[in-house]
Amino acid sequence: MKKIMIMVAIIAIASTKLTFAQSKTDVAFNQLLTAYYDVKNALATDKKDVAAQKVKALSAKVDAIPHKDLPAAQHTLWMAQSKIIKAKASELAAGKDIKAQRKSFEMISSAMIKTVRNIKFNNATVFVQHCPMAKASWLNEKENVENPYYGSMMFDCGDVTETIKSK
Structure with a gap:
């Protein structure tokens, strides 16, 4: 009986440590996602200097x-x-x-999309959106399209191509 109780205690401690580690990692990834949205929002509203500043936080x-x-x-x-x-x-x-910034943002978005799809850390729904004119996708915290590749010229150009539910 003692052996069983010790084994249960060991398993409980190990799983608690793993859960805590994952939650700490999830928090860090969600902070990364928020920083990504800040860059996306700056580009979508044609704020080149804000995008340059926000990408440092990213x-x-x-x-x-x-x-x-x-x-x-x-x-x-x-x-x-x-x-x-x-x-x-x-x-x-x-x-x-801003055109050069937007080109760099395409690869950031591609990497972030792969990360969210495969690590599944998001604590809120994430929308993958695509602009056929730019031939590029990005992540958005809102379902309404906010195009970072064309900004005010074509702010709502694009479609939601995937919805990644929260973890």
């Missing part, structure tokens, strides 16, 4: 992800996607015009 959030807590397959995916996000965030921050 880059810092990438660094803050406790990725060592992820299962092996997710860790491998995150390491690849985070490298893309960081490189393109640096490009976006240095972008001289």
Whole structure:
């Protein structure tokens, strides 16, 4: 009987630690997603300087992800996607015009879409939207389209192509 109680206690402690680690990781990923939305919203409203500033916060959030807590397959995916996000965030921050920033944002969006689909950390519904003119997709916190690739020229151009429910 003592052995069974000890085993139950060990399993309970191990699962509590895993749950806590995942929730800490989920919080960090959700902060990253919020920072991503800030960049997307700046580009959608043609605010080049705000986008350059917000992408620095996005880059810092990438660094803050406790990725060592992820299962092996997710860790491998995150390491690849985070490298893309960081490189393109640096490009976006240095972008001289909004067109160049938007081009960098395409790859950030692609990496973020792969991350959300495969790690499934989001605590709110995420909408994958696509602009046929830009031939590019992005994530949005709202179902209403807010196009970061054309901004005020075609603010609501695009469609919701996928809905990723909250975890």
